[in-house]
Amino acid sequence: MQNHLSRNDALRPEDRMFVAAWKRMHPELLRRARRLADGHPDRADDLMSATAIKALMFMRRSPDAMTDPDGFLFVVLRHVFLDNVRQQLRERAVIDDAVDVQSEYTPASESPALSQMQRLELQEQLDDVVRAVRHLTREQRQLFGFRFVQELSYPVIAERLEISEALARKRVQLLRARLRRSAPAGRDAS
Known part of the structure; x- marks a missing residue:
């Protein structure tokens, strides 16, 4: 490799x-x-x-x-x-450990593993978000990266963009709204 x-x-x-x-x-x-x-x-x-x-x-x-x-x-x-x-x-x-593996009865698994359908739905949602992010402006993609990829706090975002924290929160709110509007009907992008 x-x-x-x-x-x-x-x-x-x-x-x-x-x-x-x-x-x-x-x-x-x-x-x-x-x-x-x-x-x-x-x-x-x-x-x-x-x-x-x-x-x-x-x-x-x-x-x-x-x-x-x-x-x-x-x-x-x-x-x-x-x-x-x-x-x-x-x-x-x-x-x-308390269950006897030799007995005939074992309780059904309560595992929260995702079904194939749930995985497919999650993949479709991710694809929708990626498509929506591609249509954002450069500044909006930067904000998306700061908040949702790097998971930066609002004070750090505000400092990096040289704006107030309230304005950073408002821009993220508007970005979320735009992503939701661009999501296909029945699915939420954020």
């Missing part, structure tokens, strides 16, 4: 953006992943792999929403870690 990544000329622009950010941030990302994995190298590698895949997929879908690819990698790593923690908690809740 390293040979493929070194041939930046053959890559699409959004892939080059990912590769450049990944190379710059890899050592620090790996340190953070190891810390999140309590020093377990295998778990850290799993976090890094999932982070790379998710970040690349998002960058391919909406490269215009990327205002800080380096910081975005850390946001994705945090989300991947939290997803893993939630999954482990769900698995622990499903596995009941």
Whole structure:
């Protein structure tokens, strides 16, 4: 894979953006992943792999929403870690040590796993949001990135845009309304 990544000329622009950010941030990302994995190298590698895949997929879908690819990698790593923690908690809740596995009766799983239909609906909603973001102005995409990708607080957004916090809140409110209006009937974009 390293040979493929070194041939930046053959890559699409959004892939080059990912590769450049990944190379710059890899050592620090790996340190953070190891810390999140309590020093377990295998778990850290799993976090890094999932982070790379998710970040690349998002960058391919909406490269215009990327205002800080380096910081975005850390946001994705945090989300991947939290997803893993939630999954482990769900698995622990499903596995009941008090149940006799040899008995004929076992209670039905109460797992909150998504059905195929729910996954499809979520993917369609994500595609709708990506399409809507592509039609935003440059400033609106930047605001979208600050609030919904980087999850910055309103005071930080206001500072970066050099506006008041109240104005930052209003702009995010208007952005949400625009995204909702651009969503297909029956689905909400935010």
